[in-house]
Amino acid sequence: MFKLTLPAAAFALLAASPTPARQIPDPASVATLRDDALANDHYAWDLVEGLTTEVGQRLAGTEAEARARDWAVRNLKALGFSNVHVEPFTMPVWTRGAESAEVIAPYPQKMVVAALGNSASTGPSGITGQIAYFASVETLAAAPDATVRGKIVFIDHHMAPTQDGSGYGQFGAPRRQGPTIASKKGAIGIVVRSIGTDHHRNPHTGVQDFADGATPIPAGALTVPDSEQLIRILTRGQPVTMHLTLVSEHHDGTSGNVVADLPGRDPSLPMLLVGGHLDSWDQGTGAVDDGAGVAIATAAAKRIMAAGHPLRTVRIVWFGAEEPGTFGAAAFAKAHGADKFAAMAESDFGADRVWKVDTRLGAGRKVEEDALFAALAPLGILKGVTDKAGGSDLDALVDAGAPVIALRQDGTRYFDWHHTPDDTLDKIDKDQLRQNVAAWTAMLAVLSGGMTEPKRPVRR
Numbered sequence: 019m020f021k022l023t024l025p026a027a028a029f030a031l032l033a034a035s036p037t038p039a040r041q042i043p044d045p046a047s048v049a050t051l052r053d054d055a056l057a058n059d060h061y062a063w064d065l066v067e068g069l070t071t072e073v074g075q076r077l078a079g080t081e082a083e084a085r086a087r088d089w090a091v092r093n094l095k096a097l098g099f100s101n102v103h104v105e106p107f108t109m110p111v112w113t114r115g116a117e118s119a120e121v122i123a124p125y126p127q128k129m130v131v132a133a134l135g136n137s138a139s140t141g142p143s144g145i146t147g148q149i150a151y152f153a154s155v156e157t158l159a160a161a162p163d164a165t166v167r168g169k170i171v172f173i174d175h176h177m178a179p180t181q182d183g184s185g186y187g188q189f190g191a192p193r194r195q196g197p198t199i200a201s202k203k204g205a206i207g208i209v210v211r212s213i214g215t216d217h218h219r220n221p222h223t224g225v226q227d228f229a230d231g232a233t234p235i236p237a238g239a240l241t242v243p244d245s246e247q248l249i250r251i252l253t254r255g256q257p258v259t260m261h262l263t264l265v266s267e268h269h270d271g272t273s274g275n276v277v278a279d280l281p282g283r284d285p286s287l288p289m290l291l292v293g294g295h296l297d298s299w300d301q302g303t304g305a306v307d308d309g310a311g312v313a314i315a316t317a318a319a320k321r322i323m324a325a326g327h328p329l330r331t332v333r334i335v336w337f338g339a340e341e342p343g344t345f346g347a348a349a350f351a352k353a354h355g356a357d358k359f360a361a362m363a364e365s366d367f368g369a370d371r372v373w374k375v376d377t378r379l380g381a382g383r384k385v386e387e388d389a390l391f392a393a394l395a396p397l398g399i400l401k402g403v404t405d406k407a408g409g410s411d412l413d414a415l416v417d418a419g420a421p422v423i424a425l426r427q428d429g430t431r432y433f434d435w436h437h438t439p440d441d442t443l444d445k446i447d448k449d450q451l452r453q454n455v456a457a458w459t460a461m462l463a464v465l466s467g468g469m470t471e472p473k474r475p476v477r478r
């Protein structure tokens with residue numbers, strides 16, 4: 019839905035151009051925008067600083083996420099975007115209560131734990147059980163049920179940092195699949211080694227779902243140092259008993275996607291969609307996941323707004339409820355699956371520098387792809403593949419054929435903080451944040467269809 023007043027001059031320019039949708043701005047003007055974004059803070063820091071300070075954590079479906087949507091609407095309007103609104107949806111909400119873990123034998127000591135999303139509640143009195151150790155999900159799956167029944171499963175792994183974050187797929191299995199397998203084998207609870215690459219005493223939470231009819235059981239993540247400590251205790255050879263308290267609640271709730279537009283001169287053209295997710299886990303303030311992402315995408319669109327009037331509409335979406343299972347993405351795909359998009363992109367991998375760009379724009383887009391690669395190369399961004407890209411909130415639309423670009427961020431540090439109490443503003447490097455905004459600004463400039471000079475004063 020657009021409310022547009024197109025200046026007469028824009029119609030004249032449009033009519034003069036035989037193939038407006040394919041118009042590529044000249045490389046010098048793209049470079050000017052990109053280099054200005056690299057040299058100056060344009061809104062991204064202010065947005066992520068404001069969101070994490072004035073709202074803080076934004077757990078999906080809670081009152082905190084609702085406050086975040088109000089904050090988003092207020093700030094997107096203040097930046098001058100049009101059509102700013104919330105598209106609400108309902109969802110199952112899981113919230114965390116008291117949580118603790120304690121080895122009670124043979125060497126009594128406290129450990130630091132966090133419940134995983136959708137964990138069953140132990141109730142305030144907790145559960146007590148013997149630890150059954152497994153080096154991997156595969157060894158748990160292969161174990162006789164009798165070795166697990168009535169016990170608390172513990173699953174180890176050896177995730178190490180990688181630039182592309184690919185370890186999260188393989189080494190995330192204990193969190194994603196472990197609770198279901200443990201439950202089906204009769205375990206009374208499960209703790210996993212945090213899916214993280216740090217050695218701080220911060221547990222990494224994250225979502226898991228009990229699949230295949232598995233009965234929900236209490237499921238938590240021990241910090242990496244506590245997991246290593248537990249293994250040393252187990253290695254001594256005596257049975258190890260743990261008391262585990264993970265209190266949580268389920269209820270139905272409401273979330274929403276926040277949408278804002280930078281209207282293009284020709285609203286009939288497929289638009290550009292950029293965004294990130296507004297919700298966060300509840301322990302930190304969601305600075306790198308994903309306050310930085312919504313800030314980067316929005317700052318780039320604002321930079322384009324300040325530079326002129328794009329031919330295509332740029333739509334910004336701050337998705338709700340990504341963390342518990344991309345509920346916002348599903349609602350958006352349901353509402354907008356029939357819309358036409360020229361390209362879409364999501365920033366959801368922290369705030370460190372973009373090092374590679376992958377695309378999947380489809381046939382006939384080589385001129386735009388080449389212009390994009392050329393515009394990003396001076397930022398040190400490698401040309402990646404042209405047949406595979408995505409984003410967790412975009413994949414439903416991408417699977418249905420929507421064109422997509424992935425500006426890949428350096429993930430070497432990301433899983434030190436991901437889903438921990440340590441996901442806070444101080445982890446964001448301002449220079450690298452600017453490099454992100456420069457890359458996104460260049461991308462939008464290349465794909466905007468070409469810009470006129472500003473037709474009206476732009477609030478800065």
Ligand code: ZN
Nearest residue numbers: 295307308366
């Ligand atoms: Zn995220």
Ligand code: ZN
Nearest residue numbers: 299307341437
């Ligand atoms: Zn996340």
